[in-house]
Amino acid sequence: MTPGNEHTTDPVDLFIIGGGINGCGIARDAAGRGFSVTLAEKDDLASGTSSASTKLIHGGLRYLEHYEFRLVRESLIEREVLWGMAPHIIQPMRFVLPHHKGLRPKWLLRLGLFLYDSLGGRKKLPPTATRDLATDPLGKVLRPGHGTAFEYSDCTVDDSRLVVLNARDAATRGAMIRTRTKVTSAQREGAVWRIELTDQISGAEETVFARMLVNAAGPWVEQTFKGQPEAHAVRLVKGSHIVVRKLYDDPRSFFFQNADGRIIFAIPYKREFTLIGTTDADFAGNPGDAEISEGETDYLIAAANEYFATPIVRGDIVWTYSGVRPLYDDGASKAQEATRDYVLKLTGEAGVAPLLTVIGGKITTYRRLSEEALGHVQTALGARGGDWTAGAGLPGGDFAVEQFGEKIAQLQRDYPFLSESDSWRLVHSYGTEAWAILGNATDAEALGRAFGAGLYAAEVDFLIEREWVRTVEDVLWRRSKLGLHGEQIDSAALDAYIAAALDRSGTKAAIAQR
Ligand code: FAD
Numbered sequence: 001m002t003p004g005n006e007h008t009t010d011p012v013d014l015f016i017i018g019g020g021i022n023g024c025g026i027a028r029d030a031a032g033r034g035f036s037v038t039l040a041e042k043d044d045l046a047s048g049t050s051s052a053s054t055k056l057i058h059g060g061l062r063y064l065e066h067y068e069f070r071l072v073r074e075s076l077i078e079r080e081v082l083w084g085m086a087p088h089i090i091q092p093m094r095f096v097l098p099h100h101k102g103l104r105p106k107w108l109l110r111l112g113l114f115l116y117d118s119l120g121g122r123k124k125l126p127p128t129a130t131r132d133l134a135t136d137p138l139g140k141v142l143r144p145g146h147g148t149a150f151e152y153s154d155c156t157v158d159d160s161r162l163v164v165l166n167a168r169d170a171a172t173r174g175a176m177i178r179t180r181t182k183v184t185s186a187q188r189e190g191a192v193w194r195i196e197l198t199d200q201i202s203g204a205e206e207t208v209f210a211r212m213l214v215n216a217a218g219p220w221v222e223q224t225f226k227g228q229p230e231a232h233a234v235r236l237v238k239g240s241h242i243v244v245r246k247l248y249d250d251p252r253s254f255f256f257q258n259a260d261g262r263i264i265f266a267i268p269y270k271r272e273f274t275l276i277g278t279t280d281a282d283f284a285g286n287p288g289d290a291e292i293s294e295g296e297t298d299y300l301i302a303a304a305n306e307y308f309a310t311p312i313v314r315g316d317i318v319w320t321y322s323g324v325r326p327l328y329d330d331g332a333s334k335a336q337e338a339t340r341d342y343v344l345k346l347t348g349e350a351g352v353a354p355l356l357t358v359i360g361g362k363i364t365t366y367r368r369l370s371e372e373a374l375g376h377v378q379t380a381l382g383a384r385g386g387d388w389t390a391g392a393g394l395p396g397g398d399f400a401v402e403q404f405g406e407k408i409a410q411l412q413r414d415y416p417f418l419s420e421s422d423s424w425r426l427v428h429s430y431g432t433e434a435w436a437i438l439g440n441a442t443d444a445e446a447l448g449r450a451f452g453a454g455l456y457a458a459e460v461d462f463l464i465e466r467e468w469v470r471t472v473e474d475v476l477w478r479r480s481k482l483g484l485h486g487e488q489i490d491s492a493a494l495d496a497y498i499a500a501a502l503d504r505s506g507t508k509a510a511i512a513q514r
Contacts, residue, residue, distance in 0.1 A: 009208070009209075010209075011192050011209035011210055011211050012036040012037060012038045012176075012208070012209075012210045012211070013030070013035040013036045013037065013210070013211050013212060013377075013381055014026075014027075014030050014035050014036070014037045014038075014210060014211070014212050014213075014214060014377060014381075015037075015038050015039075015040070015186075015193060015195055015208065015210030015212070015213050015214070016037065016038070016039040016040070016213075016214040016216055017040060017183045017186075017213070017214065017215050017216060017217050017224060018039075018040075018041065018048070018215070018216035018217040018218055018220075019039055019040075019041025019044075019045040019046070019047075019163070019167060019177070019179060020046060020048045020049060020050040020163060020216065020218045021046070021050040021159070021162060021163050021166070021361075021363050021366040022216040022218070022358050022361055022366055022369055022370070023039055023041070023214070023216035023217075023358075024039065024045065024163050024164075024166035024167040024170060024177075025166050025366040025367055025369065025370035025389075026214055026216060026358075026369075026370045026373045026374070027039045027166070027167065027170040027175045027177070028166045028167075028169050028170035028173065028175070028370070028389065029367075029370040029371060029373070029374050029388075029389050030170075030175070030374060030377060031170045031171075031173035031174050031175040032169075032170075032173050032385075032388055032389065032392070033374065033378075033384040033385040033388070034384045034385060035377065035381070035384060036174070037170065037174070037175040037176065038175070038176040038178065038208065038210070039167070039170070039175060039176070039177050039178065040178045040181040040182070040183050040195075040197060041177075041178070041179045041180070041181065042180070042181065042182035042183070042200060043179070043180065043200070043288075044179055044180070044468070044470070044471070044473075044474050044478060045160075045163050045164050045167050045177075045179055045467075045468060045478070046159065046160035046163035046164065046478050047478065048218045048219065048220070048287065048288075048323075048324075049218050049219060049287070049323040049324055049325065049326070050159055050160065050162075050163045050218070050363065051159055051160035051163070051321075051323075051477070051478050052159075052239075052241075052290075052321050052322060052323025052324075053159045053323060053362075053363050054239075054241065054265055054267070054275070054277055054278050055156050055157055055158065055159050055267070055269075055275070055363075056093075056154055056155065056156060056157065056265075056267075056363075056364070057078065057079050057082050057083070057090055057154065057155040057156070057157045057363065057364045058075065058079065058154035058155065058364060059072045059073075059075045059076035059079065059116055059119070059154065059364075060072055060075055060340060060362070060364075061112060061113070061116055061152070061255070062263055063340055064112050064115060064116070065112075066337060066339070068339065068340065068341060069119070070341065071339075071340060071341040071362075071365070072115075072116075072119060073119045073120050073121075074365055074368055075362065075364045075365055076116065076119050076120050076121050076122065077120045077121030078121070078364050078365060078367060078368060079121065079122075079125065079154065079155050079364070080121055080122065080123055080124055080125065081121070081367065081390050081391070082155070082157070082364070082367065083124075083155055083401055084391065084393075084401060085367075085389075085390075085391065085392065085393050085394050085397055086157075086162065086165060086393070086394045086396075086397040086431075087397055087399060087400070087401040087403070087404055087431070088396050088397055088399075088404070088407075088427060088428055088429070088430065088431030088432075089157055089158040089161045089162055089165070089394075089397075089428065089429070089431075090155050090156070090157045090158075090162075091155060091156050091157075091404070091428075092124075092125055092153060092154075092155050092401075093153070093154055093155055093156045093251075093252070093253055093267070094126075094151050094152070094153060094251070094252045094253070095151065095152055095153070095154060095252070095253045095254070095255045095265070096131065096133075096138055096149050096150075096151050096252050096253070096254050096255065097109065097149055097150045097151070097152070097254075097255040097256075097257070098133060098142065098146045098148075098149040098254070098256070098257075098307070099147070099148045099149060099150070100257055102259075103257045103259070104257060106148065109150055110150070113128040113150055113152050114128070116128070116152060117152070122153070124401065125153035125154075125155075126153055127152075127153070128150055128151065128152040128153075129150075129151045130148060130149070130150060130151075131148070131149045131150070131151050132147060132148060132149075133146035133147060133148070133149050134146070134147055136149070137250065138248070138250050138252060140309070141247065141248040141250070141308060141309055141310075142307050142308060142309055143306075143307065143308070143309050144309075151252070156253075156267065157363060158428070158429070158481075159363050160477075160478040160479070161429060161478075161479065162363065162366075162394075164467050164468075164478070164479065165394040165395050165396070165397075166366075166394065167468070168394075168395050168466060168467065169394055169395060172395075177468065178197075179468045179470070180199065180200040180201050180470065181197050181198070181199055181200065182197065182198045182200055183195055183196070183197060183224065184196045184197065184198050184205075186213055186224070186225075188348070188352060188353045189209075189353075190351070190352070190353070191211070191351060191352065191353055192209045192210065192211055192353050193209065193210045193211075193212070193213045193353045193355075194207060194209055195207070195208050195209070195210060195213070201470075201508045202508060210353075211353065211381060212353065212354045212355070212356065212377060212380055212381055213353065213354075213355045213356070214355075214356045214357075214358065214373065214377075215230075215355065215356070215357045215358065216358045218287070218324075218326050219234070219236055219287035219324040219325070219326040220287060220326075221234055221326055221357060221358065221359060222234050222326075230347060230355055230357070232345060232357050232359055233329045234326045234327060234328065234329060234359055234360075235282070235326075235327045235328070235329040235330075235335075235338050236282070236283040236284065236287065236324050236325070236326060236327075237280055237281065237282060237283060237324065237325045237327055237335045237338065238279070238280075238281050238282075238283035238290050238322055238323070238324050238325075239277065239278035239279055239280055239281075239322065239323055239324075239325060240277060240278060240279045240291075240292035240293075240296045240297075240300070240320060240321070240322040241275055241276060241277030241278055241292075241300075241320065241321055241322075242275075242276050242277065242292070242297065242300050242301070242317045242319075242320050243269060243273050243274070243275050243276070243317070243318055243319040243320070243321075243484070244273065244274050244276065244312055244316040244317055244318060245272065245273060245274070245316065245318060246268065246271075246272055246273055246274055247266065247274040247308060247310070247312070248274070250268075251268060252268075253265060253266060253267040253268060254266040254267075254307065256303060256304075256306070256307050258303050258306070259306075262280065262303075262336060264276060264277060264278065264300065264303045264304070265277060265278070266304060266307075266308075270481050270484060271421065271424070272484070273318065273319075273484060276300050276303075276304050277300065279292075279296045279299060279300065280335040280336040281293075281296070281335060282335050283324050287324040290322040290323065290324050291320070291322050292320040292321075292322050296322075297314065297317070297320070301313070301314065318484060319483070319484060325340075325360075326359060326360060327339065327340070327359075327360050328341070328342070328343045328359045328360045339360070340360065340362060341360060342358065342359065342360040342361035342362075342365060342369050343359045343360055344356060344357070344358060344359075344369070344372055344373055344376060345357040345359070346376045346379070346380065348380075354376075354380040354381075356373060356376050356377065356380075358373065367389055367390070370389065371387045371389065374387075395431075395433060396430045396431025396432050396433035396434070397431050397432075398431070398432055399431065399432060404427070407427045407431070407432070408420070408423050408424050408427045409423075411423045411426060411427055411434055411435070411438075414435070414438075415438050415441065417441075417442070417443050417444050419454070421454075422454040425454060425480075426438075426459075429479075429480060430462075433462075436462070437458055437459050437462045438458065439458065441458070444456065447459070448461075449493070449497060451489055451490050451493055451494045451497070452485070452488040452489040452490055453482050453485040453488040453489050454482075455475075455480070455482055455489065455494075457497065460475060460494070460497060460498065460501070461501065463475055463479050464498065464501050464502065464505070465505075467479055469498065470498070470502065470507075470508075471495075471498065472491050472494050472495050472498065475494065475498070476489065476491075476494075
């Protein structure tokens with residue numbers, strides 16, 4: 001049984017709507033302080049915006065242009081805090097920003113990067129350097145004519161695994177995490193919330209009670225209380241990415257400026273691919289239906305082709321994804337100018353059950369947002385303990401950031417039948433928990449049924465038992481990105497295997513979600 005999933009009818013201290021990074025981060029922080037917590041996610045963990053990001057733990061260089069110094073400083077500091085907590089799923093990355101005559105002047109880029117290096121928190125990440133793309137090997141992948149470039153540091157993250165690891169740690173500390181469970185209504189009954197839930201698989205309905213409610217429904221945050229005073233307006237902004245086969249053999253990423261003032265990233269992704277994004281477009285409709293438009297695809301291809309020597313074409317695209325940012329509506333006219341900062345609203349006068357609404361936020365700032373949320377929770381429910389999450393490692397992340405390469409080599413020494421790329425994938429995804437998945441295996445057969453692309457039953461069992469996996473899509477697109485190797489995977493066999501395993505454990509597969 002997934003840890004923490006015992007049911008109770010007594011009011012919990014905190015009920016959280018939404019299993020994205022913010023909901024799971026708040027659940028973990030609150031459970032660690034001793035609050036009783038239930039979190040409901042209508043679909044799979046990280047199935048909303050939190051699996052559709054550019055996958056950066058970054059200060060946000062371009063937010064400096066909008067004078068968002070508070071947000072940038074907090075984000076810059078968080079980079080090394082989060083890297084230390086999860087050195088398996090978070091990796092340092094160098095970004096190369098070619099200078100362009102006619103776009104932002106050199107002095108402005110130098111000033112921005114000087115601020116970026118010095119605003120705070122950088123201890124291990126190397127500082128900005130100047131490069132000459134006429135001589136740097138990376139220059140060869142670009143169209144001729146590029147000279148000066150600036151190279152700076154940020155980090156990349158496996159965003160959906162960051163969500164799941166927070167949920168797991170929350171559950172270990174006593175939180176009840178309920179996936180495929182939709183909140184259909186929430187009403188105050190004096191000092192408690194009465195919350196109606198519907199199981200998205202069985203259709204079963206249930207009523208639960210809580211002393212405080214947190215609305216962390218991301219882009220659905222306004223819909224949760226539509227037409228009621230608790231609804232807070234958000235501006236929905238869609239962003240899309242394309243993924244193509246690896247465009248170049250260098251570990252560094254590009255930060256390209258476009259003639260329209262926007263920027264796009266080209267990032268080495270899962271070793272065999274390049275991730276290109278993002279766009280920024282106002283969005284209306286159901287956030288779950290967001291997908292890349294023809295115009296966005298053309299825009300990203302054209303932006304990349306302004307720079308790369310070998311042009312990409314539509315046929316090169318192996319995957320696309322889109323997410324919807326729930327931004328605080330600050331009245332900015334352009335989508336890319338709306339603030340990326342988060343806003344927490346506490347409502348409910350004395351004697352009435354409190355509601356905390358989470359609006360906006362970045363993957364990068366989820367831990368600080370959670371601490372601030374807990375400040376409000378403690379104001380409403382009484383103090384339980386101080387901030388504790390900085391430095392408290394996430395599952396599998398109990399090693400020093402410098403040891404990442406050594407862990408991959410060690411896993412391969414301990415399990416010589418693994419290829420180097422399998423070993424890399426397992427350490428990158430599970431850190432020190434890779435050893436728990438592989439157990440006493442001395443050959444690949446001992447890991448059980450093979451589904452292709454290095455995926456075996458032992459890993460699937462781990463994901464079902466510990467990470468709330470219910471469908472093939474959960475495995476291939478959120479707990480891993482093995483979906484990128486879809487042609488090698490026997491999805492029908494994986495589907496049957498998951499269904500049988502859930503059947504044995506008495507848990508229903510999410511048939512309704514397929
Ligand atoms: P979500 O992840 O959307 O979580 C909300 C959850 O609530 C969903 O899973 C949903 O299913 C659930 N839910 C909704 N209604 C209900 C209900 N009634 N009952 C139960 N569950 C419900 N940030 C960075 O730091 N770095 C980046 O590189 C970056 N890139 C981005 C690129 C794009 C294109 C976008 C769109 C965002 C990016 N961000 C980035 C921002 C970041 O992804 C988001 O701010 C963050 O994921 C929001 O998390 P959340 O938990 O608030 O929302």
